[in-house]
Amino acid sequence: MRKLALFVSGGIFLGSFALWGVVLRTAGSATAVDIAAPCTATAAETPQKHIVVRLSHYTDDLHAASMAVGFAKTLQERGQKVTLMLTLEGVRLADVRAPQDLKWGRGDEIGKAYDGFRQAGGEVIVCPHCAAAAGIDEKSLRPGARFGKQGNDLVDVLIAADKVIDF
Numbered sequence: 001m002r003k004l005a006l007f008v009s010g011g012i013f014l015g016s017f018a019l020w021g022v023v024l025r026t027a028g029s030a031t032a033v034d035i036a037a038p039c040t041a042t043a044a045e046t047p048q049k050h051i052v053v054r055l056s057h058y059t060d061d062l063h064a065a066s067m068a069v070g071f072a073k074t075l076q077e078r079g080q081k082v083t084l085m086l087t088l089e090g091v092r093l094a095d096v097r098a099p100q101d102l103k104w105g106r107g108d109e110i111g112k113a114y115d116g117f118r119q120a121g122g123e124v125i126v127c128p129h130c131a132a133a134a135g136i137d138e139k140s141l142r143p144g145a146r147f148g149k150q151g152n153d154l155v156d157v158l159i160a161a162d163k164v165i166d167f
Helices: 011-020 062-077 088-094 110-119 128-133 153-160
Strands: 022-025 034-037 050-055 081-086 123-126 145-147 163-166
Touching: 050 062, 050 088, 050 153, 062 081, 062 088, 062 110, 081 088, 081 110, 081 153, 088 123, 088 128, 110 123, 123 128, 123 153
Parallel strands: 050 081, 050 163, 081 123, 123 145
Antiparallel strands: 022 034
């Protein structure tokens, strides 16, 4: 029996393996063995989880912002309970004064993905401390986004989460 050890740096890649499956080839012998780990679970078979996608970037890293909002939207559309937590520079995504037509590479506009996430029932929570530092107040907050309450609100969301994905 052949054993395979896989070491992954960072949880994102491990999550990708679980979502899309992975084919690995063992090396070091004359008879290599293919090991396939296809994703066989469907959204209907998977129990709902509360997933927090924490985004700490927007205009300073459009790739990260695009990935975070895209993941959040897809997870929400697949029946999960998703909270998009905006911190640091990520709070700018919730600012109506910020450009909403930005995109990374050939992907969709991040603002449209955000709107799709919200329309699918996703929750957006904004760090009030980070928002204040960025000059964002209630009047400049995008529809559907809310400030975390002062105190432990953001911490409580993280504690209650089944999974946290960080961008």
